[in-house]
Amino acid sequence: MKSLFAFFHKSIFIIFILVFIVILSLNIFFSRGFHSTELPTPPEFNFITLFVGAALSTVIYFFRFKINSLAVIIPSKYTVLILLLISVSLQLLAVKFLSVNPSWDFGEIFRNSQVLVKGGELNEYFTMYPNNIFLVCLLAIVGKIFTSSLITYQLINIFIITLSQYLIFRISSKVVGKSLGILSLLVSVFYFPYIFYSPIVYTDTISLLFLMLPLNILIASNGSFKGNPTAIITASILFSLGTLLKGSLIIFVIAYSLVIFLFFTKWKKSWFLVPFLSFAVVSNLFNYTIYENGIIDQKKVEKLSFPVTHWIMMGQNEARFGKYAAEDVVMTDQLLHTTSRKKVVNTHLQELLKRIEEKGWQGNLHYNIEKLSHTWTDGTYYSLNKLKRIPFHPENYQRLIDSNSGYLLQSYARIQHLFILVGILFFLLRVRQKSEFFTFAMLSVIGFFFFFILWEARSRYLVSLTPLLIICSCVGYSVLDKKRMKKSQNTNDVNLDI
Secondary structure (H helix, E strand, O other), X not given: OHHHHXXXXXXXXXXXXXXXXXXXXXXXXXXXXXXXXXXXXXXXXXXXXXXXXXXXXXXXXXXXXXXXXXXXXXXXXXXXXXXXXXXXXXXXXXXXXXXXXXXXXXXHHHHHHHHHHOOOOOOOHHHHOHHHHHHHHHHHHHHHHXXXXXXXXXXXXXXXXXXXXXXXXXXXXXXXXXXXXXXXXXXXXXXXHHHHOOOXXXXXXXXXXXXXXXXXXXXXXXXXXXXXXXXXXXXXXXXXXXXXXXXXXXXXXXXXXHHHHXXXXXXXXXXXXXXXXXXXXXXXXXXXXXXXXXXXXXXXXXXXXXXXXXXXXXXXXXXXXXXXXXXHHHHHHHHHHHOOHHHHHHHHHHHHHHHHHHHHHHHHHHHHHHHHHXXXXXXXXXXXXXXXXXXXXXXXXXXXXXXXXXXXXXXHHHHHHHHHHHHHHHHHHHEOOOOHHHHHHHHHHHHHHHHHHHOOOOHHHHHHHHHHHHHHHHHHHOOOOOOOOOOOOOOOOOOEOO
């Protein structure tokens, strides 16, 4: 039995290595940051930023001892406070100068939260996309407690991003040590999407809470996952609530379940069922609540909500490289209004097979390379595209992306993105210890990678995953050899090769 579980652990590590090689390779040859703003990528941009990113990563790695020594001696309490205040300041500046009039899905959620605050019913948009009902309900609760103004929601968004950054510090400190916690927090404070998504109140940033809170509850002071029923059930419920916000967060539920099965012993392995049971209970209870309270019409949702096959079919739209495709939305909407749901699903599956067959094996290979590059090589995480949609101050956005400042901004995003990925490469080369957290992180990356090959994809959908990327990357750059570094008695280290 032990050999079987050793095989599972080794298989996860090997699959993660293969997935990461693909991601890193794509980022060497592609960069889609400019593409997200519908601007051409300057011809020398990729080479220059690749060179600078590699040079920066090399310098940081070779000076890791001095950097770590500094992180050890500085007072962590004041450092954390200062860094979080810097984060809040940067986000407030983004909100002040780059806020937009709520449009697209963001606008629907914003306006309908105000409707719910006044006791109204959600509009037809939510019969098509019931996956966004949970967020609109959360914002309505905020609106009832405070106000339902845009600035109130943006302040809540800033609070969630900042809390997530603090939890990155907490989790890093527990898993590896305080010095790594400081370094992880430093990276997260200046992380491009955490700054530039602060004006956009949507699932991408709100979802961070439903990863970081359960992980913080689960991880004990020695870095291992707690095995007591209270922690397991609470974390499972929070992970499940995340799936109401974004369907892709089911990956965290599955990853946690697999971690329980792989690391728990004897009869305790049966706890792996708890995340799935929590998911079933939370989903059904939420649906029952919104239908019984008249928030939305159940029959309309059952008739007109887009089936999962819609997003899988759209994920194979060759012209859009698996991104949002208006023609696919129109097709699904018309089918749902004119025929049975079963026939809609069958039509989707037929169209899906047709699109795959028409591309052929070479076409499918090229298509998936392009789709993955659009998903995994955009250091802006599509944030600049969202900020250009009806900005309050168009002149500010234009100054941000003009030829000079835009080049510097995109360079910052790409170099930072490469820095994170190279850190994960170092992480792979150095980690020599099985860990619940690292296994959870690897399973999550593997899950997101394959999920967005099948599903409709955008680079912004990866924002939910970024805390795990940051922590693993900082582990790669860190110094945690007990023989070389003096650590405080409260620091819990994992063994790394230096």
